[in-house]
Amino acid sequence: MGEIFFRELCSSDIIAVKHMLEEIWEIDKFTAGNSKTANCIISSILYNDLITQNYSEIAVLDGNVVGVLLARIKDSKNTHMIWTLKSLYYSLCLKVFKKNKAGCMEYLRVEQSFKKLLVQNSFDSELIFFMVNDNIRGKGVGKSLLSHYLDKCRSNGVVNLCLVTDTQCNYGYYDKIGFTLECEDAFRLELSSGPTEHKTFLYSYKL
Template identity: 30%
Template structure:
């Protein structure tokens, strides 16, 4: 794979099945893979919960396959009405999950994660202009400069709109060292047990100027 063979473009609706599969492979499978129906619904819930928060969405495409995605938001440009379809789909998949065996348990686990992230956000001592909501790559192409290319597309979006400081959530199941290597500042952390396994959740910030 060569850099010139990769296209960075805006997210399209037809990309969503591939995005869902990328999220499933990266995060959901290891936590809910023992129950395929629940895992499938949680993948959709996770995707739509991220999408309804964004005002910026780019994907990396290689040979018509989505191999990376980045979602972000500038607070002053965010309009909930623009993402209402994602909220509707999020609610529908939550209702479907409730009807499944272990579905309510899975939703409670996801709610606990959201609660931890909210606590970390409230711990920030300074205001931010936005959020880096999602940054995910196909695990088979990491280390080829694609991550930096996607990040730069978000940085450019921030700069073009006079936004500077943003935050992101991550945890020990992710390559959080990547963010530290790229100049992000760890602001706070919280240790929890997720499905009886210890994890640490973090909030990072970054200033572009």
């Protein structure tokens, strides 16, 4: 394995991050295999996260992005105008998309559940987006990304931080590394493949 190095995310990385998200996240359950719907949901997720974050780091191996961490530290936000416009565009697409509209609406229910958990609580920082390529897991990439983020939090006087996740992600990982489950939200998704029980979780971590 070659050397892994870390740097701040830039606009040219976004396509690679979208591909990672497509591969890792079970998007098909919302899209029924429709590629346009998949692109709309994935783009909405990513650009919403990009305009919320003010801290980013990616892990690169052999020229390929293999890990990503986005976070908000304190209250300042990213003001990248192109990302803001794309976030608005894809959020609107989700609401007016005619093909597989039901799948889009069910995804929006998950998004609303995330927001509900966050509104009910207050933290100095939020870990917004954290993803490591399946092929590189166990090599310390995720641990390094998280360690760098926590160091940045400490240097900015962060006392407590949070993250929201759901049953589509490896949420048990956060239990193992010392995060505390604060609350959860359970509901049923009505998908093309049939009804599915779904949960979202709010985790916290004290520094």
